[in-house]
Amino acid sequence: xxxxxxxxxxxxSDAGIPTPASELAGTVxxxxxxxxxxxxxxxxxxxxxxxxRGKAGGIKLVDDAExxxxxxxxxxxxxxxxxxxxxxxxxxxxxFENELYVGVTMDRGxxxxxxxxxxxxxxxxxxxxxxxxxxxxxxxIDPAFGMHPYQARKAxxxxxxxxxxxxxxxxxxxTLYQLWDDRDGADAEINPLxxxxxxxxxxxxxxxxxxxxxxxxxxxxxxxxxxxxxAESELEQKADEYGFDYVRLSxxxxxxxxxxxxxxxxxxxxxxxxxxxxxxxxVGGGAKADRIANALDMVFSDDNVxxxxxxxxxxxxxxxxxxxxxxxxxxxxxxxxxxxxVRLAGTNATEGMEILxxxxxxxxxxxxxxxxxxxxxxxxxxx
Amino acid sequence: xxxxxxxxxxxxxxxxxGGEGKFHTEQxxxxxxxxxxxxxxxxxxxxVAGVPVYDTVAEAAEAEDADTSVVFVPxxxxxxxxxxxxxxxxxxxxxxxxxxxxxxxxxxxxxxGETDTHLVGPxxxxxxxxxxAKLGILPGNIFDAGRVGLVSRSGTLTYQVVDSLTQRGIGxxxxxxxxxxxxxxxxxIDALSLFEDDPETDAVVMCGxxxxxDEEQAAAxxxxxxxxxxxxxxxxxxxxxGKRMGHAGAxxxxxxxxxxxxxxxxxxxxxxxVGDTPEEVVDNVEDLL
Numbered sequence: 063x064x065x066x067x068x069x070x071x072x073x074x075s076d077a078g079i080p081t082p083a084s085e086l087a088g089t090v091x092x093x094x095x096x097x098x099x100x101x102x103x104x105x106x107x108x109x110x111x112x113x114x115r116g117k118a119g120g121i122k123l124v125d126d127a128e129x130x131x132x133x134x135x136x137x138x139x140x141x142x143x144x145x146x147x148x149x150x151x152x153x154x155x156x157x158f159e160n161e162l163y164v165g166v167t168m169d170r171g172x173x174x175x176x177x178x179x180x181x182x183x184x185x186x187x188x189x190x191x192x193x194x195x196x197x198x199x200x201x202x203i204d205p206a207f208g209m210h211p212y213q214a215r216k217a218x219x220x221x222x223x224x225x226x227x228x229x230x231x232x233x234x235x236x237t238l239y240q241l242w243d244d245r246d247g248a249d250a251e252i253n254p255l256x257x258x259x260x261x262x263x264x265x266x267x268x269x270x271x272x273x274x275x276x277x278x279x280x281x282x283x284x285x286x287x288x289x290x291x292x293a294e295s296e297l298e299q300k301a302d303e304y305g306f307d308y309v310r311l312s313x314x315x316x317x318x319x320x321x322x323x324x325x326x327x328x329x330x331x332x333x334x335x336x337x338x339x340x341x342x343x344x345v346g347g348g349a350k351a352d353r354i355a356n357a358l359d360m361v362f363s364d365d366n367v368x369x370x371x372x373x374x375x376x377x378x379x380x381x382x383x384x385x386x387x388x389x390x391x392x393x394x395x396x397x398x399x400x401x402x403x404v405r406l407a408g409t410n411a412t413e414g415m416e417i418l419x420x421x422x423x424x425x426x427x428x429x430x431x432x433x434x435x436x437x438x439x440x441x442x443x444x445x
Numbered sequence: 446x447x448x449x450x451x452x453x454x455x456x457x458x459x460x461x462x463g464g465e466g467k468f469h470t471e472q473x474x475x476x477x478x479x480x481x482x483x484x485x486x487x488x489x490x491x492x493v494a495g496v497p498v499y500d501t502v503a504e505a506a507e508a509e510d511a512d513t514s515v516v517f518v519p520x521x522x523x524x525x526x527x528x529x530x531x532x533x534x535x536x537x538x539x540x541x542x543x544x545x546x547x548x549x550x551x552x553x554x555x556x557x558g559e560t561d562t563h564l565v566g567p568x569x570x571x572x573x574x575x576x577x578a579k580l581g582i583l584p585g586n587i588f589d590a591g592r593v594g595l596v597s598r599s600g601t602l603t604y605q606v607v608d609s610l611t612q613r614g615i616g617x618x619x620x621x622x623x624x625x626x627x628x629x630x631x632x633x634i635d636a637l638s639l640f641e642d643d644p645e646t647d648a649v650v651m652c653g654x655x656x657x658x659d660e661e662q663a664a665a666x667x668x669x670x671x672x673x674x675x676x677x678x679x680x681x682x683x684x685x686x687g688k689r690m691g692h693a694g695a696x697x698x699x700x701x702x703x704x705x706x707x708x709x710x711x712x713x714x715x716x717x718x719v720g721d722t723p724e725e726v727v728d729n730v731e732d733l734l
Contacts, residue, residue, distance in 0.1 A: 113687075168547055170627040170657050170694070173554040188698070205551040246546055275693060276546035278521060307691040311683070322625055322691025323599020323654050326680040327723065330705075333683045334721055342684075344691040347543075347582075347600075375601045375608070377570065377584045408604055409584055429605060430722055 063272045066109045068151045069286045070268035077241050079234055079252070080264045084153035093134035094127055096152035102126055103155040106133045110145040118142055123155055144295070156264055161254035162223065163187050163198070164235050166242040175203040177213065177239055179221040179231065183254035209239045230263045231255070245283060246276030297364060304356045306343055313338025315440045316361035316370040316400070320345050320379045328373050328433060335430075337437035340367045348378040354387025362399050369439035371432050372404045372423075381406045381414025392422040401439040405432035447574035447619040448594070448639040448646075449537055449563060450513065454578055456480045457505045457535075459526045460517035461493045469517065469541075469582050470494045476585040478578040481509040484529075502526075506533045515571065515580050516540040523567065524549030531560050539580045540567035540630070547693070550628040557630055564630025568692065570600035570622040581622070591616015592645060593730060594673075596636040597652035598625050598692070602680060602723070606650060609727045615734070618646040625692030627656070633663035641671050648674045648733045650726060651717070655681030656695045656703045664711035674733040677712045677719040678726045679705045 065073065068086050075081045085096035086109070097104045108120035115121050120142050122133035130152075140147050161184030169176040180198040182190050190197050199220035201213045214232040223231050234255060242250040251269040258264065277284050291299065301308035307322070311329075315337045319325035322344055329339040341364065345357050361370055374384050384406060392398055402423045406414045418425065424439075426432035456473070460466040461483030471494050474480050482505040483493050489500035499505035502514060514535050518526040523542040530538040531553070545567050557564045565572060571581015576590035587604060589611045597603040600622050607620060621636050623629055633651060640646045653660035660679065667675050682705040684690050686697045697703045709719045718733075720726035 168551065168627065171659075171662075173551055173628050175548075175551065204555065205548065206555050243548070246548055248547065273547050275520060275544045276548065279546075307689075309685070309688045309690060311685065319601075321599055321601025322695055323597070323602030323652065323680045324605055326599075326654060326684060326690050326695065327602055327605070327678075329684070330680060330682045331722060339683055342688075342690055375604045377600060377604055378582055407608060408587065428724075430724060 063274050063277060063283070063287050064111050065270045065272065065283070065286055066111070066290050067107065067268055068109055069290060070270040071265070073241065073245070073270055074252070074265055074268050077237050079237050080262065081268070082154040082156050082264060082266060084151050087134065087150050087152055088148060090131055090134045090138060093138070093150055093152050094130050097124065097130040098127060100152060100154050104130065105153045105155050106130065106137055107151045107153060108137050108140070108142055108147040109149040109151055110142050110147055112142045112145055115142065120147065156256050156266055157258060158256035159259050160257040162231065162257065163253045164231065164238060164255050165249065165251040165253070166239050166247065167249045169202065172202055174205060175239070175242070177201045177203060177209060177217050177235055179217045179223065179235060181222055187253055203239070208243060209236065211236065214239070226261050227257055227263060234263060234265070246273045246280055247271065248273045297360070300360055300363065304360060306345065306357065306360065308360065309342040310364065311339050311341055312366070313340045314366050314368040314444065315436050316340045316364065316367035318343045318345060318357045318361060318370065319373040320347065320349065320375065324373065324375055328371065328429065331430065331433040332371070332437060335434050335437045337440055340364060350383050351387035351390055354384050355391035358388065358391040358402070367400055368443035369436045370400055370402045371436035372402060373429055373432060374406050374408070376406070376408030376410060379409065381408065381410040381412070382417055385414035385417040388423060389417065389419045393419070398422055403432050403436045403439070405429055447577065448643050449565070449619065449621070450572055450574050450578050450580055452477065452479065452577040454479060454513045454537070455509065455511040456580065457482045457484050457502060457509070457511045457514040458517060459484045459502060459514055459530065461485060461498060462488050462491065463517060466517035467493055470496070472585070473579055476579045478580065481511050502529045502533045506535060511535065513537040513580065514539070516542055518542060520544035520546070524553055527553045527564065528556060531556050531562050531564070534560055535562055537563045537565070538630070539565045539569070539571050541569060541571055541581050543568040545626070547627055550626060554628055554630065565621065566624040566630060568626040569624030570603065572619060572621040574619045575617050583620070583622070587611055588620065589616040592618055592647040594618045594640040594643070594646040594649040595620040596633060596640070596649065597622055598654050598694070599652060599680065602652050605723050606652060606678070606726055609723060610730065613727060613731070615727070615730060618643065625654070625694050627694040633659050634666045637663060637666060637671060637675070641673050646673060648676065648730055650676050650678070650730060652678045652680070653708055654679060654692070654695050655684050655690065655697050655705050656692070658703065660708040661711040664715040664717065667717060668715035675717045676726055676729040676733055677717045678723065679708045679712070679719060681705045
């Protein structure tokens with residue numbers, strides 16, 4: 063789960079990391095009022111989870127009320143890579159000399175957290191990591207002890223940060239690690255950490271991704287997630303409501319299955335047989351009839367979808383429950399909105415096939431043939 | 446012969462009194478697994494599925510001479526359950542639970558490093574030596590005893606491949622689901638080296654997926670250390686960057702590491718044939734045998 067920039071800044075600022083003065087605005091008037099209050103120049107920044115906001119026109123620097131009004135009017139309501147902007151952060155523009163990078167993440171290969179510092183902030187750090195890995199100082203943290211103070215200092219010195227500000231940067235890194243550790247962070251990042259001409263450091267951007275599996279013990283972050291849902295698409299909100307692992311893609315063959323690896327494989331096969339997957343939808347293990355019906359509702363409500371392939375290999379999921387769910391979902395229609403191809407295997411598959419109303423769906427015996435059939439249907443609709 | 450689990454394994458089920466724990470204990474016993482005890486705090490003295498329940502894992506291990514544990518404990522408490530099993534101590538701990546916080550698993554993994562215990566999972570279907578014993582939730586009826594080992598990050602994808610193998614008359618020595626989380630106890634390399642040392646395994650199927658670099662490291666290991674042939678499959682070729690595809694660990698990073706293509710290339714350059722479809726994987730196994 064990713065916090066919005068304004069939320070991450072709030073969390074960082076509460077923990078004592080310096081951030082620029084800022085205010086959230088939902089209308090042009092609110093944005094101008096905020097800009098007047100903060101004092102020019104200010105940056106007006108779209109609050110959506112999209113990388114490269116600046117390049118896409120989602121961040122503008124303004125010098126007076128007229129420019130603020132124009133920029134807020136441009137950005138509010140704009141479409142940024144499929145997301146409509148309905149909040150902006152109005153923020154004091156910081157005059158800086160240098161831009162650093164500070165981050166904490168889990169190194170999954172090592173199974174340990176890693177703290178990172180670089181003097182090459184302000185640019186895409188993943189590109190820096192690729193071109194010049196030595197430009198980023200890394201310090202692995204023993205999860206049993208947490209970060210020792212010397213490790214923060216070492217990362218800062220190894221990165222070649224100016225001695226005058228080394229102590230302040232180490233302090234920001236220490237706080238960031240503590241936050242990451244206490245609040246079940248997945249990634250915590252400040253890029254750039256700006257250095258002003260007075261040698262102050264200030265977090266000009268803030269990224270905080272939370273481990274979704276740990277949200278149950280982070281009630282405050284859970285509230286922020288709910289509050290931040292304004293920037294989700296209707297389909298994403300529906301997936302949250304039903305509790306599905308769902309990812310929307312750009313094709314027209316809808317996919318429902320159980321188990322991440324098998325659903326990914328089904329997507330890949332759609333592509334392999336010349337179709338384009340419309341989504342990833344995993345109903346999870348042990349899904350009952352209601353959940354199966356919800357999954358069909360979910361995929362039917364995507365306008366891009368022309369056909370659906372339903373592939374279940376039952377381990378703890380039972381074929382009879384799946385069949386009941388499919389019947390339940392389809393029997394309510396006078397006319398089935400989109401052709402559905404079903405393949406059932408594993409636990410109670412035979413019982414499921416007996417229950418399944420074959421007037422409503424096309425049944426296939428193998429994964430490969432089911433996918434091919436769904437791709438054919440989608441092509442017929444498009445033709 | 447087989448790896449990690451056989452008919453002599455003496456098994457504790459942690460969380461045996463829960464719905465999942467009880468159901469799968471019965472299923473495991475029906476398959477032939479020697480479940481000797483349950484461990485649930487506060488439930489000591491009860492009996493579930495005909496086996497005694499103890500308050501602690503240490504007590505259960507000592508009283509019933511157990512060497513293995515299967516963890517069916519809810520995610521908030523599963524990290525603690527793993528620590529308890531590591532501390533008992535046991536030879537093998539299999540964590541089935543999905544949704545354990547990553548930072549909890551980093552600490553468990555750290556503790557595992559100081560023991561001789563094998564940890565499999567979490568977020569995995571478990572493992573099975575067909576005809577002898579199964580640990581976890583795999584549907585036993587699709588497996589058949591034989592000489593092909595299988596290691597996979599995904600449960601249902603394993604079932605898909607195993608079903609095809611069995612239908613074509615190719616039995617399995619042991620199948621290990623290593624789990625779909627970013628931090629797991631047993632890596633591909635760990636599982637592959639067990640199969641390499643097993644005289645009863647003639648070939649290995651390895652099913653990987655997007656995310657991390659475990660498959661790339663496994664490819665290097667195969668190239669340098671394995672004489673047993675390996676057939677590969679990688680799920681997630683069509684996954685977009687930055688999106689978690691069901692499994693917490695199945696994500697292509699924004700900078701493009703962890704892609705299916707990188708894993709396929711690594712495996713192929715190590716001489717591992719990678720199938721485009723699950724059926725093709727089984728074709729490749731037939732060729733290797």
